[in-house]
Amino acid sequence: MRKRICKILVTGGAGFIGSEFVRQAVMKGYRVIVLDKLSYAGDLKRLADIRGRYVFYKIDICNEAKIQRVFNKEKPEIIVNFAAETHVDRSIRQCSSFIEANVRGTQVLLEASRKHKVKKFLQISTDEVYGEITRGSFREDSPLKPNSPYAATKASADLLIGSYVRTYGFPALIARPCNNYGPWQYPEKLIPLSILKILRNEKIPVYGRGKNSREWIFVADAAEGLLKIMEKGRPGEIYNLGSRQELRNKDVVRKILKTLKKEEGLISFVKDRPGHDLRYCLNSRKVIRGFNWRPKMNFEEGLRITVSWYLKHKKWLLSKWQSISPLYTN
16 A cells, blocks of 8 residues: 655745755655745755755745635645744844744744644744753753743744643644754854855954854754654654754864864954853753664764855855845954
8 A cells, every 4th residue: 555645834944954854855755835935044946956846835924814825725734834033143133023933923823733733733943942051951841041032932932832732732842953054054154154254255253252052963964853853753742953062163163264274363253142142952862762863964074064065155155145244244
């Protein structure tokens, strides 16, 4: 008997992590519908390799009428919500769009999904909802203490989802990945921004003294883990997705400079970000043990692949400078 193919609706599927998830889902044989409003960070070029193998709608998830029409037409069985405003610096400068996309947009999707009785709803959250931790690592039951407007909106969405699970018996689950990196990442984030600055022969801004520490996971490993969570995760549960590869920001930039054979004098320590979390670290045993998943890529090799990709795609990278330059002019 032929296995029935499941239909997945992926919001934010033209984004950095969402597009990698879509590529992997398509390769696994899922029928995929992609929703994306194609904001400054969305780009269908990320899906060029699978053109014609997914259905696309240019839609803002806050548009209730259009979302309902897509649900009526496509009848998706699983929803995976990547759609979000994600950059902390932008949330500090102007938070309203983050509240709209990350909270209001999630609520619109929840209502549509509840009305259409979807089988599973996977929310892509972030390790930032836990706040900072000086020692040890966050478990899934650690309290939420977000310290940036961005993190607060993601935590709000998580709490809203939890209320739907409890109140309506809604089949939602939450994944909280650590910092992703890899090809196609928009250059407002540390690694592609550093590469872009080097290509422009400009100083690389690093907040404070660069001692802020993050867990780093290659985007292909993260997407594979998220697929495992989607397939095997239990509604009502939360799953951390970390890498156990922790580096300080200044050490990440130093590795990029070394890879590109540039001097460390290009680092420019700048005034620290307001409310900047010192350290994130996730306990991911729940996924590692429960789903037999662990990241394959070590950071040094992943960074080499990432730098090489950006060098081959300079035109794409440099084309993004205009939309981020107000945030990072020296």
